[in-house]
Amino acid sequence: MPRVLIVEDEPRLAQLLADYLTHSRFQADQTASVREAERLVRAGGYQAVLLDLMLPDGDGMELCKTIRRFSQVPILMITARVEEVDRLLGLEIGADDYICKPFSPREVVARVKAVLRRSLATEQEAGSGLELDRHRFEAVCQSARVALTAIEFELLATLAKQPGRIWSRDQLMDVIYPDHRVVSDRTIDSHIRKLRRKLGEGLPGDHDWIGSVYGVGYRLQTRPEDDTDEDE
Template sequence: MNKVLLIDDEERMLELLTLYLKPYPYFCRKAVGAKAGLKFVKEEKFDLILLDIMMPEMNGWEVCREIRQYSDVPIIMVTAREQKEDIVKGLKLGADDYITKPFNEEELVARMDALLRRTRPVNRIEVERLLWDEDQFELSYKKQLVKLTPKEFAIIGLLMKNPGRVFSRNQLIDLVWGMHSETEGRTVDSHVRNMREKIREVGFPIDDYFHTVWGVGYKWIRK
C-alpha cells in the first residue's frame, strides 16, 4: 500500500482524487493548501506526492522547490491546462511528471504507477556473497551477520549502489546525514574505519572493493 500525499487548496479536488484512488493500492493523505502540505512532507514519509500548481498562498512550483531541498520523493504536478511553459518550469524544479486537468481515473493511476515503478528505490544489493538488505537492515557475508551502526550501514549501501563512482566526504555527509548537516568531514573517516574493520572480521575482502581515492574521497570498485 503506497502512501500518497495530495496537496491542493480546493477541498473538492482533494475529495475527487481520493475517490478516484480508492479502488487502488494507494493510501491518501489530504493537505489543504501549500503550507499544510509542506508540514506533512516534513513529518511523514510518502511514496508519492500529487501537487496542484495553482494555489493562492504559495504556488505549486515554490512548494516543489522547497520539497526538493530535502527530499527526493516522487512528485506529480497537477496543472489546470496544457501550458508548455508551466510544465517545463515544473519539471526543471524537480517534479517527476505532470498531469493536466481534467483527467480521468485511468490516466491518473497509470501515471502514478509508472512513476513509482521507475523511481522504486534499490533496497537489496549483493556482491560476491556480501548482501546489503535495507528491509532487514542487515549486511551479511556468506550468511554471517555484520553488525553495523546506522551511519555505517548507510555509507556502504550508498557506495555499493553506485559502483565506480567516487564520493567526497562532503557528498557523503549531504547524502547520508542530509544537507544542512554540520558534521565534519573527518567524521566520515571514523565510520569508514569502523565499518572496514567489522567487515574484515567476517572474511570479506573489503579492501578489494572499498577504496580510498587519495585527496578525493571513497569509492566502491566495480568489478
C-alpha cells in the first residue's frame, strides 16, 4: 500500500483526508508539526506528502524547500491561499501540485494518484529495462526485483536521472546527507558497494550497473558496452 503523509493542523480535515485515502487503498499517516513531518520524510517510505502551508510551528513553503534538499517525494500543497503568486511560488520551490481550500476529498485522492503515476513514469525512464519502484523501494529489470534501503534507492534514483553521467562523491553525499553531517568521504563508497552487489546478484545481465571513474565518481551503466569500470 502506498504511504501518504498528511501534514495538516485541522484534525477533522486531516482525518477526513486519511479516511478517503485509506478507502482508496493508501496508508495515511498524520502530523501537524513541521519538525515531525521533516523527521518522518527523512526516515523514508512515503510515496507522497499532502502539505498544508499554515502550520503551528512553521511554514509549509519552508518545509517544502527543506524536503527538496534531500528527497524528490511528490509534494501536494494544500492551502487557503488562492492568490496566483502563492500558487506559482509553491510550484517553483518544488511542489508537484497545488490544491486550494475548499476542495473535495475525492479530488485530493485523484490528484495524489495522478502525481504518483507521473512520478512512477519518470522513474521508469532509467533506460535499458531498469525501473525504479518507489512504492516498494525496489529496482526492477525483466521482472526481477531487488529490495533496497532508502539510502540505496535514493542513490540509484539519482544516478538513473542521467544514465552515463558521472556523479561525484560530494554530489551524492548531498543527496543522502543534506544536513551536511560529518561522515567519512568513503561512506558513499560503502553504500555503492552494497548497491552494486545487490544489483549484480539480483538483476539479469553480465555487466555492472554502476561504474566508477577513478578520482571522479560514479555513474549508471545501462548497457554492457558501457563497462569501463575503474576501481576507486
